[in-house]
Amino acid sequence: MIKFIQNFRKDENGAVTVDWVVLTAAVVGLAIAAYTTIETNSNSLITAAGTAVADQDDFTGGGGS
16 A cells, blocks of 8 residues: 555656646637737727728718819
């Protein structure tokens, strides 16, 4: 039984697996946060650009040459 406990303490395969799982979860979390930020800001930019284009009165024939 003592030999089993000593071997169990020396085995680090489980610890390495936990490290990789935590690292992968952190990368996925950062990717989701970045995607959400980019999506929100790009939607705001698209809306602002659409509003700026719609506010232009170049196509209504307001006189001129």
